[in-house]
Amino acid sequence: MSFFQEVERGASFLPFAALREHFGFVPNLFRRQTLLPRLIEAEAGLAASILFQEGALSRIQKERLLLTVAAATRNWDGATSHYQMLCVLGEPEERLDQLLSDYRQAGLPALEVALLEFATKLGTNGASLSREDVAELTIHRWTDEAVLETVLITAWASFLASLSTGLDAAPDFEPLPLPAAPPFAAQPSRSDHPGDRAGPYLKAPVIQPGNFPPFAFLREHFGFIPNVFRAQSLRPDLIEAEVEAIRLLLLTEDHLTRWQKERILLVVSAANRNTYFVAVHSEVLATLGIPPDDIDKIAVDHRRAGLAEADAALLDFAVKLIAEPSEFGVRDLAALRSHGFSDERILEAIAMASFTNFLNTLQFGLGVTPDFAPRRVFQPVASKFPNLLSPDARPTRGSDAADPDAEAVARVQNGDIDAFEGLINRHSRRIYRTLVGILGNPEEARDAMQDTFLKAFQHLGDFQGRSKFSTWLVSTASNTGLQLLRDRKRVRSLDENAVETDEGFRLQQIRAWGDDPEQLYSKSELRALVEDHVMKLPAKYRIVLVLRDIEQLSIEEAAAALGLGVPALKSRHLRGRLMLREALTPHFAATTKGGAA
Amino acid sequence: MINCADFMLEIGNYLEGDVAAEIRAQIESHLAHCQTCQVVYDSARKTVKVLTDCGSFELPEAASKSIAVEVMARIRGQRRNL
Numbered sequence: 001m002s003f004f005q006e007v008e009r010g011a012s013f014l015p016f017a018a019l020r021e022h023f024g025f026v027p028n029l030f031r032r033q034t035l036l037p038r039l040i041e042a043e044a045g046l047a048a049s050i051l052f053q054e055g056a057l058s059r060i061q062k063e064r065l066l067l068t069v070a071a072a073t074r075n076w077d078g079a080t081s082h083y084q085m086l087c088v089l090g091e092p093e094e095r096l097d098q099l100l101s102d103y104r105q106a107g108l109p110a111l112e113v114a115l116l117e118f119a120t121k122l123g124t125n126g127a128s129l130s131r132e133d134v135a136e137l138t139i140h141r142w143t144d145e146a147v148l149e150t151v152l153i154t155a156w157a158s159f160l161a162s163l164s165t166g167l168d169a170a171p172d173f174e175p176l177p178l179p180a181a182p183p184f185a186a187q188p189s190r191s192d193h194p195g196d197r198a199g200p201y202l203k204a205p206v207i208q209p210g211n212f213p214p215f216a217f218l219r220e221h222f223g224f225i226p227n228v229f230r231a232q233s234l235r236p237d238l239i240e241a242e243v244e245a246i247r248l249l250l251l252t253e254d255h256l257t258r259w260q261k262e263r264i265l266l267v268v269s270a271a272n273r274n275t276y277f278v279a280v281h282s283e284v285l286a287t288l289g290i291p292p293d294d295i296d297k298i299a300v301d302h303r304r305a306g307l308a309e310a311d312a313a314l315l316d317f318a319v320k321l322i323a324e325p326s327e328f329g330v331r332d333l334a335a336l337r338s339h340g341f342s343d344e345r346i347l348e349a350i351a352m353a354s355f356t357n358f359l360n361t362l363q364f365g366l367g368v369t370p371d372f373a374p375r376r377v378f379q380p381v382a383s384k385f386p387n388l389l390s391p392d393a394r395p396t397r398g399s400d401a402a403d404p405d406a407e408a409v410a411r412v413q414n415g416d417i418d419a420f421e422g423l424i425n426r427h428s429r430r431i432y433r434t435l436v437g438i439l440g441n442p443e444e445a446r447d448a449m450q451d452t453f454l455k456a457f458q459h460l461g462d463f464q465g466r467s468k469f470s471t472w473l474v475s476t477a478s479n480t481g482l483q484l485l486r487d488r489k490r491v492r493s494l495d496e497n498a499v500e501t502d503e504g505f506r507l508q509q510i511r512a513w514g515d516d517p518e519q520l521y522s523k524s525e526l527r528a529l530v531e532d533h534v535m536k537l538p539a540k541y542r543i544v545l546v547l548r549d550i551e552q553l554s555i556e557e558a559a560a561a562l563g564l565g566v567p568a569l570k571s572r573h574l575r576g577r578l579m580l581r582e583a584l585t586p587h588f589a590a591t592t593k594g595g596a597a
Numbered sequence: 598m599i600n601c602a603d604f605m606l607e608i609g610n611y612l613e614g615d616v617a618a619e620i621r622a623q624i625e626s627h628l629a630h631c632q633t634c635q636v637v638y639d640s641a642r643k644t645v646k647v648l649t650d651c652g653s654f655e656l657p658e659a660a661s662k663s664i665a666v667e668v669m670a671r672i673r674g675q676r677r678n679l
Contacts, residue, residue: 417672424665432656446660453668510633513640517647530651549648574609581637581644588643
């Protein structure tokens with residue numbers, strides 16, 4: 001039950017001989033690509049360098065990585081193959097079962113676990129990887145050579161997973177009874193500072209293109225040597241295999257055209273939120289005479305890029321294969337066939353999308369910066385394997401209604417930086433109020449506003465729409481403001497223990513207010529009066545008063561924004577209101593100015 | 598029947614309109630004959646109204662614009678250095 005038939009290639013087909021030598025057989029995944037032998041040639045070349053070549057990691061370490069990443073990305077056929085492979089290599093069966101359910105419990109030394117953790121994160125949400133994750137491996141004394149191999153193995157796992165989905169090759173082994181959902185979870189990246197994703201993370205000795213044919217080839221065909229290849233110079237054989245794969249998969253035009261394949265590379269990279277490959281291939285295409293604006297449109301939304309229907313359908317197919325592998329199926333192939341695509345061309349599209357997945361993962365793992373200023377900077381978003389990652393902020397009541405900012409937020413997340421300006425303008429007043437309420441000082445509030453919006457921009461990738469954007473933004477502002485307060489030691493503690501042991505607040509003013517207090521003063525007098533007395537309240541009450549009564553956040557939203565429990569929030573809110581009542585009573589009591597009015 | 602101390606425990610929820618019908622009835626009957634609690638409640642309610650209506654802590658339009666410009670300049674600057 002495969003999407004593609006096998007064509008007999010004969011015993012002399014060299015890639016099969018190599019695969020047979022290393023695996024003992026030719027896996028079905030490769031047999032299903034015999035319509036286009038050059039695809040197999042490219043893949044076998046990569047396998048030889050990444051998997052079979054002994055380097056810093058042993059074959060058994062590599063297979064463990066492949067098994068763990070396959071399980072984490074729900075690639076069960078792949079997991080089964082790597083499981084069997086590890087059996088052959090002598091890995092005890094109890095450990096294999098543990099690796100499938102939770103690699104941390106597999107009795108492996110801490111440094112091996114760290115390697116699996118890194119690969120799981122890179123494989124499930126590469127865009128979120130940062131320099132800190134690489135530093136973690138260095139702490140465990142892994143060399144740069146070992147990290148490079150781990151990145152390559154994980155990228156290879158991404159390649160295989162997409163091929164496996166796209167080809168639906170019959171499994172080589174009786175499928176294992178695998179756990180329905182892996183209980184282990186990749187930790188979200190600790191750092192979200194964009195600078196922490198500016199690599200390269202690993203050392204890379206300079207190789208002169210004159211002495212190294214793959215670099216000369218890249219310069220000839222792309223006009224330059226992309227940083228992603230320079231960053232792998234610890235292992236020239238890897239670069240050689242990758243450049244050969246580029247020649248065979250991207251630059252050979254016997255079925256899909258170069259431009260069709262470049263478009264697949266663009267949309268898949270954008271779907272993976274890979275800023276690097278979108279930037280670099282935009283530049284490559286620009287040198288081929290394709291206007292940057294056209295390229296940009298395709299990367300952002302190929303359906304609105306004015307492409308012919310068949311070309312747009314090809315890109316739908318590629319994006320679905322990569323972004324929604326669990327939904328991909330025979331109907332997607334049928335859709336392409338109905339547009340007149342031959343099996344060879346469909347096969348090539350699968351290989352191209354899978355190869356792009358490989359390249360994207362490689363770049364995320366190496367952290368290389370684009371060779372050209374990117375027109376779009378993609379922010380990481382939640383993993384497409386969301387059950388593996390911890391949830392974001394608590395859901396709030398506001399999440400029920402549609403978020404009026406959702407569209408602008410999505411545009412920024414897709415790299416349209418200018419759309420962020422609209423969000424600033426729409427929310428600057430409420431963010432100012434929040435901050436002045438917290439800091440009690442207009443000047444400081446304005447400075448803190450800038451920090452708030454910058455922080456919000458940097459962390460926008462973490463925003464998953466479980467609360468309204470405005471609530472999330474107010475929460476960011478509160479955190480910024482509270483941190484400033486703490487830094488200046490103006491409040492000793494905002495934690496819940498401090499709430500009820502209060503400084504003996506007692507009701508003192510029992511004078512009745514007039515019927516219509518707001519008529520006693522002009523609008524501006526009233527405003528000044530309220531501001532003055534709100535500012536004099538202790539910070540912890542002032543903050544709650546501002547969020548609840550001025551910002552009109554719900555109890556749950558305000559509690560979430562301040563990191564307080566609901567009872568503590570309600571208690572502070574009431575206290576703040578009653579304190580303000582005390583302070584305002586002399587100005588509004590019926591017997592004072594009210595009597596004369 | 599509730600007394601003044603009970604009322605002060607409930608005033609927060611009562612201001613929010615978040616009390617059960619049965620308690621509401623008891624609060625209202627207490628307020629009807631307790632002048633002190635009546636004054637506290639009425640002035641607290643008016644405090645909230647003044648606070649929410651007065652438009653305090655407004656950011657001047659010009660300041661808002663300049664902050665947006667400044668932030669966008671910094672974001673674009675960062676992007677160039679990425």
